[in-house]
Amino acid sequence: MGRPPCCDKTNVKRGLWTPEEDAKILAYVSNHGIGNWTLVPKKAGLNRCGKSCRLRWTNYLRPDLKHDNFTPQEEELIINLHAAIGSRWSLIAKRLPGRTDNDVKNYWNTKLRKKLMNMGIDPVTHKPVSQVLSDLGSINGLPSTGNQIEPSNPMVEQTQEEQTQFWENQVQYQQVLASECVQPNVVFSEAASSSSSSSSSNLTQLSSPQQSYNCHNSQITPPCSSSFDWSDFLHGDSIMWSEMQQCDPQRVMSSSEAFGAVACGASMCEGRSNSGDSFVDGILDRDSEIRAAFPELLDDAFDY
DNA sequence: AATATCCGCAACCGCTCCGAC
DNA sequence: CGTCGGAGCGGTTGCGGATAT
Numbered sequence: 001m002g003r004p005p006c007c008d009k010t011n012v013k014r015g016l017w018t019p020e021e022d023a024k025i026l027a028y029v030s031n032h033g034i035g036n037w038t039l040v041p042k043k044a045g046l047n048r049c050g051k052s053c054r055l056r057w058t059n060y061l062r063p064d065l066k067h068d069n070f071t072p073q074e075e076e077l078i079i080n081l082h083a084a085i086g087s088r089w090s091l092i093a094k095r096l097p098g099r100t101d102n103d104v105k106n107y108w109n110t111k112l113r114k115k116l117m118n119m120g121i122d123p124v125t126h127k128p129v130s131q132v133l134s135d136l137g138s139i140n141g142l143p144s145t146g147n148q149i150e151p152s153n154p155m156v157e158q159t160q161e162e163q164t165q166f167w168e169n170q171v172q173y174q175q176v177l178a179s180e181c182v183q184p185n186v187v188f189s190e191a192a193s194s195s196s197s198s199s200s201s202n203l204t205q206l207s208s209p210q211q212s213y214n215c216h217n218s219q220i221t222p223p224c225s226s227s228f229d230w231s232d233f234l235h236g237d238s239i240m241w242s243e244m245q246q247c248d249p250q251r252v253m254s255s256s257e258a259f260g261a262v263a264c265g266a267s268m269c270e271g272r273s274n275s276g277d278s279f280v281d282g283i284l285d286r287d288s289e290i291r292a293a294f295p296e297l298l299d300d301a302f303d304y
Numbered sequence: 305a306a307t308a309t310c311c312g313c314a315a316c317c318g319c320t321c322c323g324a325c
Numbered sequence: 326c327g328t329c330g331g332a333g334c335g336g337t338t339g340c341g342g343a344t345a346t
Contacts, residue, residue: 015340059314088334089334090334102315110313
């Protein structure tokens with residue numbers, strides 16, 4: 001048995017909002033402020049679900065929202081944040097004043113994802129598609145040679161030499177990450193991009209690892225009470241986990257670029273709490289450190 | 305000019321989280 | 326401690342306009 005619906009869906013209006021309905025919401029909020037959304041439809045004289053009212057307000061009517069196009073700076077920030085934390089749209093949106101999670105999500109799905117694919121970059125892992133296929137080939141026991149997909153962005157004129165350098169940099173960077181037993185892009189973007197409703201069935205359930213993971217050589221406490229589950233980060237990614245296990249576990253525990261960021265720089269409770277900023281900060285700090293350590297690799301490899 | 309297809313965006317759905325009781 | 330219900334989140338859907346045929 002699921003939960004009962006939040007309202008009588010058969011008797012509430014759905015679909016696009018009219019200017020009159022918008023005006024009612026605006027008038028109500030300006031007079032009463034934001035409170036219990038389930039009461040808003042009744043008090044504001046709307047035949048809408050309270051949830052629908054809240055969405056209309058947060059995604060469209062809020063006075064601090066920007067309605068113009070995304071700037072190149074915003075675009076770059078979205079890509080970088082997605083590479084770091086995956087599809088945590090609300091966290092990404094918090095870094096973009098005037099943008100909502102819905103804005104960011106739509107912009108990603110309609111523009112940025114295609115842009116990356118045109119550049120030969122897998123928008124999920126932020127790796128070159130050729131490498132993703134290569135990884136898949138090796139995972140499935142298939143030959144990993146051939147079928148190399150080259151960058152196909154017609155907007156970018158690259159010489160053969162530049163393309164070769166690009167892929168070599170990508171491979172070098174991934175090797176660096178692999179040597180640290182860490183694949184931050186995989187960890188965060190794949191995990192976070194998993195569907196909330198569809199992918200839990202093939203999770204690799206792992207024992208709570210926080211008790212055995214060190215953070216910069218000091219034992220850490222479970223960051224988010226007993227509710228923490230590695231599946232949050234390793235949704236369906238048993239492959240990555242097994243790769244990590246093949247490395248020296250001590251290295252996994254102590255160095256762990258990405259996990260360090262998560263465990264030390266932020267709380268695992270990030271998702272729905274104010275600690276989301278520190279969560280992102282932690283990851284970005286570690287990202288900056290890696291970039292600083294390998295500028296020649298990353299400047300080329302992630303110049304979207 | 306009519307129709308088909310594509311694309312972007314607003315809105316909805318189903319789920320989890322979390323505080324109140 | 327368990328239950329309930331509101332809030333918030335990410336994924337998906339579907340409408341409407343733009344573009345192609």
